[in-house]
Amino acid sequence: MRRALFLTVAVTGLMVSSSHAFLFSYPRDGHFKQQSGTADLWYYRGDANWTVKAPDKWQHMMGSYAGTEVFGLLVDRRLAGGIVFGLGVLKEVEDGFREGWSIRDIMMDAAGVSASLLNSDKCKLWCDWGHDSVQLKISIILK
Numbered sequence: 423m424r425r426a427l428f429l430t431v432a433v434t435g436l437m438v439s440s441s442h443a444f445l446f447s448y449p450r451d452g453h454f455k456q457q458s459g460t461a462d463l464w465y466y467r468g469d470a471n472w473t474v475k476a477p478d479k480w481q482h483m484m485g486s487y488a489g490t491e492v493f494g495l496l497v498d499r500r501l502a503g504g505i506v507f508g509l510g511v512l513k514e515v516e517d518g519f520r521e522g523w524s525i526r527d528i529m530m531d532a533a534g535v536s537a538s539l540l541n542s543d544k545c546k547l548w549c550d551w552g553h554d555s556v557q558l559k560i561s562i563i564l565k
Contacts, residue, residue, distance in 0.1 A: 450519045457522035479530045479556050483549040486510055486534025494538070503535040533558070 463478075486506050493502035510531035514523040530549075537547040546561040 452519065454518045455522040456518070457524045461522070462524045462526050477551045477556050479526060480549050480551045482510070482527050482530035483534040483537070483558075486531045487538045487548070488534075490535050490538035499539060503539050507531055507535045 489506040489509070490499070490503045493505055496502070497505075511528060514528055517523050517527075533547075533549070537549075541547060544563045548559055548561075550557045550559055
């Protein structure tokens with residue numbers, strides 16, 4: 423268990439240190455703030471500088487889902503979910519010094535971790551996106 427936890431922390435540290443210029447390149451004004459509801463859109467595809475052209479909230483949910491699934495291979499799934507959610511909260515703290523932190527981003531991070539932990543052979547929750555909307559979908563097998 424300790425070896426797996428150390429490996430998870432080491433991999434996370436390498437990912438953060440090697441991607442510092444990519445993740446933390448936005449200018450900061452030194453003030454911690456929250457995005458207003460009108461500025462924090464549910465369907466926002468970013469500007470021309472974004473590398474990934476997918477809606478922001480979709481990225482939060484599915485990134486947290488995938489992160490929990492991958493870390494869940496190395497450590498206990500609940501611990502993996504806690505690590506991934508904690509990283510999401512830390513990312514929002516960093517966002518707070520840039521454009522502002524988002525409660526909706528944190529909600530979608532929690533939804534992604536929860537979907538990973540609760541999905542089973544009978545029930546699946548996932549997030550999809552269309553031309554102008556982000557959709558939460560549930561699949562239930564009634565057999």
